[in-house]
Amino acid sequence: MTMRLSAPFGTRIRRDNRVFFSFNGKRLCGFEGDTVASALLAADVQLMSRSFKYHRPRLGLTFAGDDAATLVTIDHRANCFADTEILCPAMEVTSQNHLGSLEYDLGAAIGLLARFLPVGFYYKAFYRPKGIWELWAKFFRRSAGLGRINPSKQNVLPRTKSYKHVDHLVVGGGYHGMRAALDMANDGRSVLLVEQDPVLGGSLLYSRIDPEGLVAGRLARELIGEIETNNNIEVMTTAHCNGWYADHYVPVLQGHNLFKIRASSVTLATGSLEQPAVFRNNDLPGVMLGSGVQRLVHLYGVKVGHRAVIIAGNDEAYGLALDLLDADIEVAAIIELRAGPATSGARSALMESVVERSVRIITGAEPHAAVARRGQLSAIQLRGQTSGEVQLAHYELLETIECDLLCSSVGFLPQYQIPCQAGARLRFDEEDNCFSLDGLPQGFQLAGSVTGKWGLDELVPDPNHPWPIFPHPKGKEFVDQDEDLQIVDIVNAVADGFTHVQLVKRYSTVGMGPSQGRHSALATAKITAAANRSTIDETGVTTARPPLRAEPLAASAGEVYFPARLSSMHGAHLKLAAQFLHAGTWYRPAYYPQPGEDRITCIEREAINVRRNVGMIDLSTLGGIDIRGPAASELLNRLYTGGFKGLAIGKSKYALMCNESGVVIDDGVAARLAETHFYVTATTTGVENVYRQMLKWNVQWQLDVDITNVTSAYCVVNLAGPKSKEVLARLTATDLDEAAFPYLGVREGEVAGIPARILRVGFVGELGYEIHVPQTFGRHLWDALAAVGATFDIAPFGVEAQRLLRLEKGHIIIGQDTDAMTHLRELEMSWAVSRKKPFFIGDRTTAEIDSSRMTRRLAGFTVESTNRVDVPQESHLVLEGGRMVGRVTSAAYSPTLDKIIGLAYVPATSTEGDTITIRVDRGRGLQATLCELPFYDPQTERQRVPHISVEVIEESLPERISLISASDGDPESGVVIVDRTLSDRCGIRGRTAASWLESASMLVPDKPNWALVQKDGTLLARLSVGEFLLLGASNYLGCLPESADSNYSLPRGDSHAWMVVSGVHSRELLQAICSIDLRARSFSDGDVAQTLMFGVSVILIQAEGIFHLCADITSSQYLYDALEGAIDSMGI
Secondary structure, three states: OOOEOOOOOOOOOEEEEEEEEEEOOEEEEEEEOOEHHHHHHHOOOOOOEEOOOOOOEEOOOOOOOOOHHHEEEEOOEEEEEOOOOEOOOOOEEEOOOOOEOOOOEHHHHHHHHHHHOOOOHHHHOOOOOOOOHHHHHHHHHHHOOOOOOOHHHOOOOOOEEEEEEEEEEEEOOOHHHHHHHHHHHHOOOOEEEEOOOOOOOHHHHOOOOOOOOOHHHHHHHHHHHHHHOOOOEEEEOOEEEOOOEOOOEEEEEEOOEEEEEEEEEEEEOOOEEEOOOEOEOOOOOOEEEHHHHHHHHHHHOEOOOOEEEEEEOOOHHHHHHHHHHHOOOEEEEEEEOOOHHHOHHHOOHHHHHHHHOOOOEEEOEEEEEEEEEOOEEEEEEEEEOOOOOOOOOOOOEEEEEEOOEEEEEOOEEEOOHHHHHOOOEEEEEOOOOEEEEEOOOOOEEEOHHHHOEEOOOOOEEOOOOOOOEOOOOOOOEEEEOOOOEEHHHHHHHHHOOOOOHHHHHHHHOOOOOOOOOOOOHHHHHHHHHHHHOOOHHHHOOOOOOOOOOOOOHHHHHOOOOOOOEOOOOHHHHHHOOOEEEEEOOEEEEEEOOOOOOOHHHHHHHHHHHHHHOOEEEEOOOOEEEEEEOOOHHHHHHHHEOOOOOOOOOOEEEEEEEEOOOOEEEEEEEEEEEEOOEEEEEEOOOOHHHHHHHHHHHHHHHOOOOEEEEOHHHEEEEEEEOOOHHHHHOOOOOOOOOOOOOOOOEEEEEEEOOEEEEEEEEOOOOOOEEEEEEEHHHHHHHHHHHHHHHHHHOOEEOOHHHHHHHHHHOOOOOOOOOOOOOOEOOOOOOHHHOOOOOOOOOOHHHHHHHHOOOOOEEEEEEEEOOOOHHHOOOOOOEEEEOOEEEEEEEEEEEEOOOOEEEEEEEEEOOOOOOOEEEEEOHHHOEEEEEEEOOOOOOOOOHHHOOOOOOOOOOOOOOOOOOOOOOOOOOOOOOOOEEEEOOOOOEEEEEEOOHHHHHHHOOOOOOOOOOEEEEOOOOOEEEEOOOOEEEEEOOOOOHHHOOEOHHHEEEEOHHHHEEEEEEEOOOHHHHHHHHOOOOOOOOOOOOOEEEEEEEOOEEEEEEEEOOEEEEEEEHHHHHHHHHHHHHHHHHHOO
16 A cells, blocks of 8 residues: 655655665565655555564654664665665665564564563673573574674775865754855855755755745745855765864765865754654654654655654644644644643644644643554553653553554754764753753854754744653653663663763663664653752763764775885886785785796795896885984984994994884894995885884984985895806996905995995895895896896796795794794894993893893704695794694795705793694694704805906996876866976985075075975975975986085985876865865965875975875875876766
8 A cells, every 4th residue: 555645745756757676575666766764654564673672663763864763784785774775776675683574573572571681681691600601692693683794795885085175064954054054155165065865955844834834945945046056155965974073174974985074164053853752662663753754744755644643742743733634644632741832822823723723632641651553553542641750650541542653742952962072061951941062162163953942043942841751660661762771771770870871871772772872862861860860961961972873884994095016127027927915015026937837836946046046036125214414323323233333334234123122123234325324224014113213212312313214215126146246247347356345245336327226135145235226227227137147047036935045044034033022032133232332222121131031032943854735834833742832933845955944932941953843734743853043054155256257238327217107198188197207306405405405596495385486497395494305406406415514315206206287177186185275275386285195195286286296106106096096086
């Protein structure tokens, strides 16, 4: 049977467009514009869900997305509000939270046990005997859960985050919200108006404020028309403001998009929430809020019943009565709870109109209990008015009125959640029986009924009945319908000692359901106050925390940004069919398989080639930190365990870093390039932390030193193997003989015509050279080494082979062979500590550890087996008598030694030659023997440099290569991105950098975050007091400072890519993806900002109407692709 009303009811539906869907497998029909709930009710569906705890039948209370009764599963998406989900063709809707069918729910038997399940019963029972809770928990989760997720059916939709900046944000698109938006816009401000419904108008679209029912609609049309023609107002509908944070930072969720709004000021006009009357069986299908009924009637044309009774605590009930009469729904009676309005002299215009239409108004009565027939509302029992206590002693039954619709309009509660998040306090006026809010932050204002005042002029107190709570001797008067909590539950919580309203919430779970107390907070406060014999103002309401409404975790996470970092040699790796692994955000070649070659075979082949011939590996991911200044050696002396003050120029030294607890946190090599200049390497994933540590400690120490992270500026190739010198000697004029270039030496020169920094290292246990060149020359270096090395059987090797080679040499990897407790003594690396200096980070703890008893140590072990299956894995346990005494950190089969080798933590008392048991897969015990380290070349004979004499291949400086593969932009499109990475640019830093630039006849910005265009078009940006960035600096590159007057150049041309973004929509694009305010009035020519875009740090400069982006060059391809993707998704 259809329950549709004819026009003019149903303003949101299009009756000419039918939409077919299914509910619990039954095919139904609705109209375009329907919500799922309105379509179900129009199809005469009388049961939508079951309650959380007692599995009671539910249909819906508010029909505004505010209660759990309308939660359903839609197309395998659990916990969707049927009253806010717009109906779509072929939707599959299923009900939730029932055992068996919805109509015959076996879980309803729990209701028979309600008297044995008092509030907090789960805290007191089901814990004995010990361990029984695990069994009960499964039962409770199954019987009292919400919807269930089917992972195989989830349709993961892309979710985006974007930013907006406005002068004024208005939340709420009702009468007062629209009025506030117009006032601000007419004052010349940019306004964003956010409304949760699909259209503006708020309650004007369904409420009745005059007897004829014409005023509200006319006001809505007029205000909407004004807003549509106002260019200063942007409207965002179907959007939820989900919280408030400092400085008016407001998250707004619209569909699959999360907008981060930053406003100069905020007006909140979210109105008030109608509160239900509390009486026995007030949750039956057919019992609804008056505003919910009006929404269904006016917006969707649903005839929600045939015979109605209205519980009236304010004049809104009479507007509802007139709406029901106009919809051809009989109003059997109005139960008037107030004493005054019944007299003719005190009647409002709405009440007079109802009287004229001969509707029976009953006074001196109150609801006693709703009566059910076949699970549906069939009648309401009335009793004489009682004294307003939380427990009923005496009552007088008056009559029973048959009805299939019971509406209540007894009070409203301001939507206090967001103001309270902003620091406001909710107060209750006992005399006026209404709430108010004060203590709002500057720039935050309220409008409309959220202020606690009612009506278009905000002069009337909220229409609240003082006590719409009617206890019943047999209970089932539900205060919180989400959680099935009754009056007695709140009273008992107080009696159990939980007297504070916050404790009542935690103990009883009131307000913890999907509605988050929006329809239970007022009644809970009143009952708690009565039970405590205190005032409502003293009791207060529970704390409101963001998010205001449930939001998908995917919306909070947004798009997955993985700012992939690639070296300039990445293209070469792809051509060699490299298999990659992630090291932080870097893509590193793990190994280079040949056709038909498996992983293990490939890794062993690469390792053997390094031992026999020569190999090369891309180490561009290696962290690099540039340290300059008179106190550079002092800084390193304090940060690292070794001594660096006496390190000779042209030499490097192993650098081991500890924290204050003496725990090893990173290692690398420190190379001294000049008296006041060091170049320090760090681990790939640890360099950011090392850089932060350096900055942090130097803030405290105030040493005369400058620290710069130059990881991205250099591309690094490690050439390793007995033939490495023969390859390198053909590409550089640098003297590589032992006397001229000893182990741990560092030299600067040219390799393959490229300016290079060469470090002689031996991490893999072979003669080796680390070649550091500017990032944009990296591909040329790789190709040159490969071409020259072909004669010597050179082959690339990946991270996996490197790890095997270093393991053979007994070298550790921080983070793999160490943990959060590892100290130097356990690693047997006390040799890396200098006790000749007064201090280093962690020295005091290290000294104490050295004098204390040690419980474990890192030791080498071997297994005389060539079976790769026997190789232990990381974290396999070391056992002693069946008890865990350690763990494996590294292990592999060594093709060089023809046996399994590894590192493991073992008891400190163990010695070389001892046998340990390692529990490997399937619980097998593997016997291993402890041995001395290193496994390979203990005398370091492989580091000897052969004497050779070769002719150097002369090469001129090659062309630089951009890391961005960019398409040619259409100059006519809305956004054009041009890659200018290969254009000249550099950085300058120093105490007197500004003076030096002025001496070079440059126009120097007088403050940080400002840029000036020079006469020749060069752009000079001041990033800080002593740091500058030159873009297009070809005329100035020849006179850059080299440590003169404590000024020096930074390799920004190699560390940063440069993109130019222009076009009519360029500002719109960049505003959406970064958090700073890029409106023309806030960010104009000459402005400089450092921000994040898609997880990449970007220097953003505006000059002559276009935007310049400078970002980490290794992430430049990712950033470019992300920008192009944003252009496509935004349709600009």
